[in-house]
Amino acid sequence: MSALCGWASAATPAGTIIRNQALASYTDTDGNRVSVASNIVETLIEQVAGLQVTSNQQQRATPGSRISFSHRIQNTGNEIDRYLIGAGNAGGSIDLLNIEVFADANADGVADSANSISVTPGVAAGDDFFVVITASIATGAIDGDTAQLLLDVISEFDTAVTGQNLDTVTVGTGPAITVVKSISPGSGLSPSGSHTITLTYENTGDAAAGDVALIDALPDGMSYVPGSARWSHSGAALSDADPDDLQAGMFGSVRFCAYHTSCVGLPEAQGDADTTSLNQLTAIFDLVDAGQRGSISFQVNIDAGLPTGSLANTAEFEYDIAVGTISRQFSNTVLFEVLADAGVVANGSTSNAINGLNEPVSLVSVGQGGVVVFDNIIWNTGNATDTFNIEVQAAQSTFPPGTLWQLLRDGGSSALTDTNGDGLVDTGPIPPGSFVTVGLRLQLPAGVAGNNSGLGFDLVKIARSVTDAGIADSVLDHLDEIVANVVDLTNQAPAGSSGALGQGPGPEASPVSVVTVDAEHIARFDLYIRHQGSRTDTYQLGASGTAAGSALPTGWQVQFLDPADNSVITSTGVLASGMSRHVRAEIQVPADEPAGTHSVWFKAYSASTGTSDVKHDGIVVIAADSLSIEPSLSAQLEPGGSVVYEHLLINNGNTRIDDITLGLDESRPDWSSVLYLDTNADGTLGPGDLPYDSPLSLLPGESVDVFVKVFAPADAATLQRNVTTVSARWNGDADLVQIQDQSTVNDSRVAIRKEQALDNGCDGQPDDPAGFGPDQIEVTPGNNCVVYRLTATNLGLEPAYNVTIHDYTPAYTRYRPIAVCSRTPCWVQEPAQEDVGIISAETDQLLPGDS
Template sequence: MKHQHSFWVTTSAIAIASLIGASAMAAGPEAGSVIGNQATATYTNAAGDTITVTSNKVETVVQQVAGLTLTSDNTEEIAPGGKAFLPHIITNDGNGPDTYTLTAIEGAGDFDFNSVVIYADANMDGVADNATPITETPTLAPGETFGIVIVATAPSTAAGGDSEAVTVTATSQLDGNIAAINTDTMTVSTGAIMELVKSMVVDKSAGDPNIVDAGDTVSVTLTYTNTGLAPSTSYIVTDALDLDLPYVAASAQWTDVTVAGGLDETNGGAIDATNGVGETLAWQADTVSNQVGFLISNVDPGRTGAVTFDVVVGPDAVAGIIENVAQQSDSTGTLPPSNTASIIIDEQFAHVIDDSFTQSDATVLRSSTDDNGANDVVLESTDVSQGGKIAFEFVIGNASNQSDAYTLNVANGDFPLGTTFSIVGADGATPIIGEIPLAAGDGTKVFVIATLPSDVTPTAAGATNYTATVSATSSESGQVNTSTAEFNGAVLGAAVDLENAVAGSEGDGPNPDNGGSAWVTTATDPGEPVSFPMTIENQGPTSDNYNLELANPLPDGWTVEFQLADGTIVTNTGTIPAGATETITVVITPADDAAPATTPFEVVLTSPISGQGDSIIDAVTVNEIIDLSITADQTAQAAPGGVVDILHTLTNDGNVAITEGAITEAGLSEFSGAIYYDANGNGELDATDPIIDNINDIPGGIAVGETVNLIYRVQTSEVPGMTEAGTITVATSLNGGTKTDQDLTDNAVEDQIVVVSGDVVLVKTQAIDPACDGTVGTFSKNRQDVEPGQCIRYRIEASNTGTQAVSDVAIKDIVPAYTAYETCGGTCSAAVSPVASTVDVSAVPLISSAHGGLVPGSTASLEFTVRVDQ
């Protein structure tokens, strides 16, 4: 016996390609995407001011373009009068949906085919889906693939060695100029041509005849036929079975010879059977790799035979298709693989919600909170305080043969009225919203949290027996499984005491009363925080935590913070052990405009577990504050002899309304100025806005926290470059001398007014460079169309439209999304003008240029190119 060592052959690349459908995603922007950006420029004018200007925005719309890939060329042998089956795959490489016209045209070879027909192969298994010819694909989305099979029939007169080719073309219907071509070459062979057909049939004589599931037997048949004109010698077939279809030992038979007890897979490749014409067969099976195979000494022309064997559907086989392809070879080398055979595992549903579940990998999930062993009841015996939470850990298991998802619900049995239930994840905290998905054979843990009402009656251990029913409903089958949450621990009472840490004003005991007065009163300014140190003592039987809040809201603009001893701001104390004391500080901050007054507040402490709590009343006295502020110093530009309106805001930062106080302006000599009240608050000087020199010119004065607009109108001289400073001052003696401003640092502003004549305008345009070779179309500010792979040339121009030179002109831009900086091999590198300017592309996607000075009427520009992604 020869070639016994050659049973296990490597799966051919062709076979793999016929089973795996390539999926490509369009890398460039999809049709309709908009590419756009703006440029900026900075310059220094004659007054030394650095000014920034922004260009208009330009946009480019990506157009749909066609693209495709056709794979791949085939080289086959064909017998005279035989057929060739030639698979191909079309991929839409364009950036939008497209349909492709299909043609298969034979060449001028040694013979003419009787027929060449194209069939659909949507699942890309190399086998036609049906007997209906097609001439085009369905519509394919960008990146989507579609399979076809060309069936070519040779005439019986074709001679050995003759060859013929079929040219397969797919052409875009979006753009008829976009096409892809494969060439299939067939050579007539007078030698052996082996066809291998694999079938898998499920034996439904046992079990449910309507379903295919774990434990079912599958009969596999490998039928071989020599359609050639010469014998095939040392013919080998190997079949790498799916691991969910384990081979059944001693089940193999050769149709030529019946062997009692089946073909022997344990004899190391020795001959297992000989047929009536002396042909021998050796059979092997490897139960570890689940690979089988056989070697036949020779197969004569026209001979057909088969090897059958059984596999069984494994316990972990999931619902869906299981496919297999067998490989073949002989003394001449590797031969084409078999067709793709398959079975469909039907859906089977089962699940549990329990205190334990054994997963498909044999891992056992067990409830960590259950106190009484495996009995489908999760028992919790640990004592809990009033208002406390009881955590029950349940295990959900998917015993189905496919993925499923489960909705959980809790129905109260005899927990106290007012008990609430929540379902959280295995971390014990994250709420579960919606369904819980589980793969076949997997399990997970969840917690059902029962929160007792804070007023539940305390009970001794064993005196309670609270139960609730927890259900899990399958989203796929609707099946429901239930379990029980049970509690029989004690319900303990709780207590807490909140006190001031100020000796003599502690306020000891629950909700202490101080004869209607606050226990501690502290004075502060508006906007200035004041601290009240306190202590919290957990007088209950178990550790607890407490929410911190005020019984009633503070006045508008006031804030409260609760700080732990380390300064951490909290709204809950965190866990305090039974009998322990925690220190906190309550920080009250009055509003910036808080009126002079005493404001009491009540701090309330409540346990979210037990509902028990305590409170205490303290107070804050706000001092009287008088403070007007005017902002802010500004630098303004005006044309020679022109006017400039400078907007300032005057704010009452105190807590007393201001109705009187002088407002003066000074400092101008060559320029002149006046102060106006912006009566309608629109930030602009209107004809009805009055000139003022006192707050009493403002109707109603300035209320606490109010801000009014003042407009300082200044008329300049006619000398370019002249600068003067004007000062506006608000008096410190206010309200007829009864009030004095307490902060003198913000009562005046100084404005610098500069006479200038320079001005720079920035304009951005774009032009399409279709070939990315520097040959561009017309530059425009308007939207233009571009295709993936084409280029856009941007031009940014900075023009001095003023009457004086400017200096330090710099233009900045950025390469937009969906594009990359492009030089076209140097033919479209970034460029600047005038010649003395420089360009910097070292920090791409940032691009900048430096142009120095610009005299009136001159222009500096920056140009660069980007290529649209494809």
């Protein structure tokens, strides 16, 4: 009935299967709200390559020296990939010599081995790989010469995906400072510590450098440990305060200040967001001789509350040469990997992830045989996006046996599915600090009510981390009471009204009402059935010969009629709470029934909830001679179908009756019927039974079986009713007896089918308009969409009203409006552009066969 479109994020891992299932609801002809689920459709995410290379660098070097540059290669695709690496001269006044690329797996700015590489190992999606490029400066280079070095990186999966960095070397005689940064260990939880950062400096030039300043502004999430700094040339702790304090070492002295209010007037870090030197570590060496090497090391802690990912940090440095100051230079970039730390809270609060808040999730009551939905809030309290499997502890449930459960996504718009292929339904990915609402829908069995001896009813759900199966939390869903429906069967007026007889639970010890049979041996009772409860209900009608429910006496027949049109009914139809139904009960007794008062017990019974009431009435029988035909019957059939009613024609008198003629009459002119006699006396209509064609004779007490075969026209409408009147006449047609058979055309059923098609480029139209189907499709993430088509079809023979299709944007997708209906009127509700949520479409009715 409507088409819905979604798109998959480029970060969605390759191989992910997006599963989605829709729900539809409608009101049937009994007034009940019915929900049906669609088939599940699957979308397979394809691999997309991506990379980022950082960063362009500058360095000063002396003729004949060896230089190195550190670079970071990041996999920004959605699957593991390898990268082809090339490095070469790219301009400048001179060429570099002996250019090689080496792996730097620990990101310390130093080659891991003497073996150069031309391709990386496999790099997982979102991970990094570091390389070091080394080259030599020609000995004949002179002051002012420049060389440019190009790093070229190509995805092995998709060679069209590339990245480059351009490094620049300036040749100069005199000092040449390099700085290499490292951190150990390079990964940990949030919070954790301490971790050691080392800044190693070296003068690779041929003259001393003055006022060599090392600057390190730590990234957000990383905190300096006061008093932890050490200089390799002294070994003693460096004072964090007083930037003018000269602290002596084996080679020269250093002025040091770190994260202190006194750290003013120092070279400001270019890599942080402020304009003060207070929030950084600064070390200024008065002199670094040619060939001299040293290091500053210090401790850092990792702050609490950080998400998974990398904290990138680059040190800065500058120094003086004979003719001035070398402008700001940068070390290699080091990464600290914040590891995933799974956490989950399942509670009843959408405002706070406190364990136990709004728990248990409680409801006061629900009607007998009704539906109850508990909304549980699943919070990701870890520091990384995580998915949580949902486990229902059905075996430990105290809900009544026969309770059916179903897990639903936010608002009950669609069924919870398995988004990661591990065979368990789950929440889908939840970002850290966010939550998903998981609904537990319980369909209670019809015949159970009460409060479980005052304990109520409990069911536990567990949310378990996919990242770490040892991390889980449970939430308790509690229902105080299942409220029973109540029915009251009375005479003369509805229960609660003036004149009502037999109010309250039955059966009574003595008859409430006593009725004398008329000349046709029929006793007629006015009955009222009043329903009270939290949900609608329908009550079947019956009569019995004892309070325990045994059959009526031999030869007795009962039928229930609608007083408005005398149509035969077998139930009250749908009753809302407080409604009542007037029914006329007619009991036919045999003509030879002994005179006297006989008891009869009427019953109203709900097949869905088991609720019932029984009322005791009496029948006074006066013997009389007569001819009878019984019983009046009712049945349902399909358009173009037929139904057979069997009747018994009985001589209830004490004399022979001759020249009995039988007749048929239809209430609708387009219906027809044929009358047969039970010629072979087998009690069923068969090929050996002949159509009635001549008058009959019956001795006293003698009877004959008569069959009425009723045919409905092929174009009969749903709920169309026809009454066939069967008559018997005798005494020259002066005496007449007749009964009526009621035939009703009836059926109602709605089904929903979900299909999908690919929409590359997200233009809102399927690439192949004929390509819709329920089978799995493959889609490349990014600016590509899946178009869903949901079709609700009335497969029955009755209209379905207020038909609503529900769906929900599946995991890894965002919504692209607009949804379109195939019919009018139609009311659509949908999320905003690139949002997630419920999509629904409602129409007023579906006729049989309509979609």
